[in-house]
Amino acid sequence: MASGNTYFDDMWTNLEAMDPPRNEEMLEVSEQVNDPAQNALKPNLTTVSSVRELLECPVCLNAMYPPIHQCSNGHTLCSGCKPRVHNRCPTCRHELGNIRCLALEKVAASLELPCKYQSFGCVGIYPYYSKLKHESQCVFRPYNCPYAGSECTVMGDIPYLVAHLKDDHKVDMHNGSTFNHRYVKSNPHEVENATWMLTVFSCFGQYFCLHFEAFQHGIAPVYIAFLRFMGDDTEAKNYSYSLEVGANARKMTWQGVPRSIRDSHKKVRDSFDGLIIQRNMALFFSGGDRKELKLRVTGRIWKEQ
Numbered sequence: 001m002a003s004g005n006t007y008f009d010d011m012w013t014n015l016e017a018m019d020p021p022r023n024e025e026m027l028e029v030s031e032q033v034n035d036p037a038q039n040a041l042k043p044n045l046t047t048v049s050s051v052r053e054l055l056e057c058p059v060c061l062n063a064m065y066p067p068i069h070q071c072s073n074g075h076t077l078c079s080g081c082k083p084r085v086h087n088r089c090p091t092c093r094h095e096l097g098n099i100r101c102l103a104l105e106k107v108a109a110s111l112e113l114p115c116k117y118q119s120f121g122c123v124g125i126y127p128y129y130s131k132l133k134h135e136s137q138c139v140f141r142p143y144n145c146p147y148a149g150s151e152c153t154v155m156g157d158i159p160y161l162v163a164h165l166k167d168d169h170k171v172d173m174h175n176g177s178t179f180n181h182r183y184v185k186s187n188p189h190e191v192e193n194a195t196w197m198l199t200v201f202s203c204f205g206q207y208f209c210l211h212f213e214a215f216q217h218g219i220a221p222v223y224i225a226f227l228r229f230m231g232d233d234t235e236a237k238n239y240s241y242s243l244e245v246g247a248n249a250r251k252m253t254w255q256g257v258p259r260s261i262r263d264s265h266k267k268v269r270d271s272f273d274g275l276i277i278q279r280n281m282a283l284f285f286s287g288g289d290r291k292e293l294k295l296r297v298t299g300r301i302w303k304e305q
């Protein structure tokens with residue numbers, strides 16, 4: 001691993017620069033602990049944040065979880081970074097050995113910290129060791145941008161993502177729970193995975209994403225339309241939707257439950273949880289000379305009782 005060496009060269013430099021401030025933090029903790037008057041007045045807030053800093057791995061800066069390691073001089077290190085430092089303490093460069101820092105692990109167990117999505121509205125406070133698990137399921141955790149095909153990395157709450165879809169992806173926004181949409185593509189033989197459309201609907205005080213796209217399924221290209229709910233799965237289940245496509249006295253209908261945008265666009269598509277139109281049928285519905293794809297999709301969203 002040649003690249004690993006370069007990484008650690010950078011890290012040595014950073015750590016040397018960081019050393020003095022860390023010693024100050026340690027002093028701060030002992031001052032707090034030895035001052036009962038101050039502890040009684042302020043319910044350990046300063047102590048908690050100092051202990052929290054002690055629990056930050058000096059290498060990756062992530063919170064440390066057991067087993068927490070230390071060198072013979074007492075510098076700590078997380079278990080993820082330990083195998084990567086070639087048995088040298090990254091702080092003092094002495095041999096690292098195999099010493100576990102049980103005291104710090106126990107101090108961590110007594111800590112209670114707010115969920116990291118506090119600024120998104122979560123008021124939960126969790127013991128240090130169960131905080132991660134909560135955060136992985138916290139209903140206030142931000143959503144990924146639901147726009148398909150662009151590998152967009154934007155995250156946020158729903159109002160933020162709605163504005164982002166409108167401003168940055170130029171997505172069509174519609175008010176109301178019924179729709180009538182025409183999808184036209186001049187060369188239906190060019191079917192690639194990246195052919196997709198997204199429309200956002202606003203109704204019942206909620207937002208829904210209507211996806212329409214062509215993708216290659218085996219050797220046959222197919223079209224799929226499906227709806228996703230901009231919110232959590234538990235709430236998505238309160239809604240249903242129907243889609244209909246047809247022409248020449250034939251029609252196909254689909255009724256389903258919108259999937260939460262917590263499920264990736266690809267996951268929903270690959271599970272065929274939507275209106276699937278085979279290419280032959282799509283061309284038939286398009287009429288004309290099969291040179292143009294012209295589908296009219298109508299739909300409705302409603303709230304279940």
Ligand SMILES: [Zn+2]
Nearest residue numbers: 057060078081
């Ligand atoms: Zn680390």
Ligand SMILES: [Zn+2]
Nearest residue numbers: 071075089092
């Ligand atoms: Zn050390």
Ligand SMILES: [Zn+2]
Nearest residue numbers: 115117122138
């Ligand atoms: Zn939370």
Ligand SMILES: [Zn+2]
Nearest residue numbers: 145147152154
């Ligand atoms: Zn985006």
